[in-house]
Amino acid sequence: MLWTIGGAIVATIVLRILVEIVFPSESTKGDVRDKEIDRLGTRVGSSFVVIGALGALVLAMLEADWFWIANVIYLCFVLSALLESITRLVAYRRGVPTW
Template sequence: MNRRTERETVMSYEEKGTWVYLVVAIVGSTVYLSLVLPEFLGGTPVGQIDYVPAMLWVIGGAIVASIIGRIIVEVFSPSESTRGDIRDKEIDRLGERVGSSFVVLGALGALVLAMLDADGFWIANTVYVCFVLSAIVSSITKLVAYRRGVPTW
C-alpha cells in the first residue's frame, strides 16, 4: 500500500498560489475569448473589433482575482508558513523557465507581425495568447513537479 507522507498531502503556500494562478489564467482567458471571439467569428473586420477594453478589463480583473483568490485560499486553508523552502524555489525556477519560452515566442511573433504591418489586433492578441499559455504551462509544470519532484536531467 502506498502511503502519502504529511508533506505530500499538505500543500505549501506556493503550491496553493500556483493553483490560484492557473485557475485565474484559464478563467480570464475564457472570459476574454467569450467577449472577442463572437465578433471575430461573426465576420466583423479585425480593425473594428473593440478588443482593447476587453483585454484591459480581463488583465486587471485577473490581477484582482489572483489577490482575492490567494486570500480566500489562505482563509479556508491556512499555510503553516508563507516562506518557500528550497524545493519551492527549485520548482518555481523550473516552471518559470518552461513558461518563459512562450513569452519569447509571443514577442517574436509580435515582432514578425509588426514587420508585416499586421493589424494591432493580431499583434496584441499574439502577445496575450502567449502570456496566457506561459501562465498555464508554467503552472502545470510546477504542479507536476510538486507531485512528482523536480527532474534531475
C-alpha cells in the same frame, strides 16, 4: 483586453485571500525543492513570453494589424501563466527532472 487583464488580477487576489482564510499557510519559507520547482516553472513560463515577443515581431515585420499583434502577445502571456502553473504542479507531484 484591459478589462480581462484587470479582472484576472482582481480574481487572483480575491481567490488567494479566500484560500488563505480557509487553509492558512503555516510557513512561507521554501526549501531547496521549492526553489528548484519555482525555477523550473519560471523557465517554462518565460519561454512562452519569448515566443510571444518573437511572434509579435514577425507580425509587425509583416505589417499585420495591431489587433493581431496584441492578441498574440496576450495569448502568450496567458499560455505562459498556465504552463508555468501546470509545470509547478507536475513537478510537485512527480519531482524535478534531472537533466
